[in-house]
Amino acid sequence: MPFALQPSFPIFKFNATPKHTTTTRVQFVCNSSSNQTNSGDSHYKSDGSRHQVVLVERYLNGTSKRYLLDDEFHLTTILEDESKSNGYSLKELPWLPDIVKDFVLPAGFPGSVSEDYLEYMLLQFPTNVTAWICHTLVTSSLLKAVGLDYSSGTTAAASAAAIRWVSKDGIGAVGRFFIGGRFGNLFDxxxxxxxxxxxxxxxxxSIFDLCTPLYPAYFLPLASLGNLAKAVARGLKDPSFRVIQNHFAVSGNLGDVAAKEEVWEVSAQLIGLGLGILVLSTPGLVRSYPVLASTWMTVRLLHLWLRYQSLSALQFDTVNLKRARILVNLHVSNSTVLGCEECNKMENILSWEKFSVPRIVFGVSFSDMLGGDRSGLKVKKLLELYAKEKYILVVNQEPFKDFETLVSFKDGATSLSVLRSIWQAYWLYNNRSSQDNLFDQLKASLNELDHQFDNFLxxxxxxxxxxxxxxLKVANDVLIKEVPVY
Incomplete structure (x- = not known):
């Protein structure tokens, strides 16, 4: 989500979600001199006064918002349609709608993947289509083997049963389709x-599957819902575990690590199946549904507890948003940091970013950052204050609202820029005062950031x-990466 500037000002990049659009690609055009008279940067009113363009936010839906200042520092905005603008390379697929592109392609495409990615996926798609056609045909053969015989006049029944069974699998596949398209950039x-x-x-x-004996007439909807939930789970599990496997492969031996993981998993599968058969062979267990259900619940809770313990044992040496908060908080408070093992143990696996304190909202549109004070003087001060940073941060001053910081990013911002904004937010939170002027607080926090951040790193x-x-993934889960400025 980029933002671009005139040559006299640095280029700003916002990841914003203004109220008039859902996804944004924001560019800032900033002019440091009010004496510039480029036709694209100035607008004149009938009374001869000039409106100078200081910022431009461009959104993925093709619209843009221009921020203009007049000679008396009054701020106005203009919403424009730039959907017909060009400037994209053919590799960026300009003909493909952004909503489709975001759903089927990795974030940052084409720069975030290798050059052979698109050709491979275009060939892989029909390959998978043919595989599932074969799967559908084979399913009817399996049903025939269990008693639905075509020669005995039950061809229609076999076909109908195959269609219902494949439909159940198809409903489950919808879950994986949604997870992969909507949340694919979360797992790293x-x-x-x-x-x-x-x-x-x-x-x-699994609970839906467990309920099928109670409601046999609703087998198909219950089994379909069960498949849907388990497909969503698989859509979350597979990419997450690939990241974990990559963490294990410290010598570039990802294939070997994955192969040995299969050995561990198959061994566990065989032991689990054997114990499951042994449990089912216990007299009276199969005939007593309450006993079966309670046994499943006990084993499942044990499974979840063991999963949590295994994930807690992981020790990542990379800094994500959760670990960044832990590390920054300790450094701002005591000028020290934690090691990888201690920090990973403190990391709350189940927590959501929105419930973290202090609350930091990334990717806010500039209009929302200004709040009720829409004066051009505030715009000028903010741009001057953050001239050396790759982001802009303000404290939300809405009444009756807990401490909250709002952050937008400039063009060329990186994950390091996000880390700097987190450090500043924690300093402001720990040194907050209702009596100090907002700009004085921001200036003091930036001075501390300049003096202490290098020591932190x-x-x-x-x-x-x-x-x-x-x-560090922020602003609608978009990873801020270095963007060349042309």
């Missing part, structure tokens, strides 16, 4: 959380953190 940042959530959702899906490096792998 916090694989522990999503792997745990996968087990919770999978457990819910050095401590992270000395204690074993990989500061070259800072992965």
């Amino acid at each position: 940042d916090d694989p522990k959380q999503w792997r745990m959530y996968a087990d919770f959702i999978g457990s819910a899906g 050095q401590q992270l490096k000395d204690i074993g953190w990989d500061i070259n792998q800072i992965s």
Whole structure:
């Protein structure tokens, strides 16, 4: 989500979600001199006064918002349609709607993937289509083998049963389709959380299967719902575990790690199946549904507890949003940082970012950052104050609202820029005062940031953190990456 500027000002990049659109690509055009008279930067009113363009926010839906200042520093905005603007390379698929592109392609495409990615996926798609056609045809053969014989006049019944069975699988596949398209860029940042959530959702899906003996007439809808939930769980589990496997493969041996994981998993599967058969062979268990259900519940709760313990044992040396909060909070308070093992143990696997304190809202539109004070003087002060930073941060001053900081990012911002904004937010939170002027607080926090942030990074490096792998996903889960300025 980029933002671009005139040559006299740095280029700003916002990841914003203004009220008039759902997804944004924001560019800032800032002019440092009010004497510039480029036709694209100035607008004149009938009384001869000039409106100077200071900011431009461009959104993925093709619209843009221009922020203009007049000679008396009054701020006005203009909403324009730039959907017909060009400037995209053919590799960016300009003909494909953004909503489709975001759903089927990785974030940052084409720069975030190798050049052979698109050709491979275009060939892989019909390959998978033919595989599922074969699966559908084979399913009817399996049903025939269990008693639905075509020669005995039950061809229609076999076909209908096959269609119902495949439909059940298809409904489940919808869950994986939705997860992969909508949440595909979440897993790199916090694989522990999503792997745990996968087990919770999978457990819910098993409950539907467990209820089928109680309501046999509703077998298809119950089994379909169970498949849907378990497919969603698989959509969360597989990409999360691939990230975890990549963490294990410290010598580039990802294939070997994955192969040996199969050995562990199959061994566990065989033992589990054997114990399951042994449990089912227990007299009276199969005939007593309450006993069967309570046994399943006990084993499932044990499974969830063991999953949580296994994920808690992971020790990532990369900095994600949760670990960044823990590390920054300690450094701002005591000028020290935690090691990888201690920080990973403190990380709450199940927590959501929205409930973290202090609350930091990333990717806010500039209009929302200004709040009720829409004066051009405030715009000018903010741009001057953050001239050296790749982001802009303000404290939300709405009455009766808990402490909250709002952050927008400039063009060229990286995950390191996000980390700097988090450090500043925590300093403001720990040193907040209702009596100080907002700009005085921001200026003081930026001075502290300049003096202490390098020490923070050095401590992270000395204690074993990989500061070259800072992965902070913000603003609608968009990873801020370096963007070349042309």
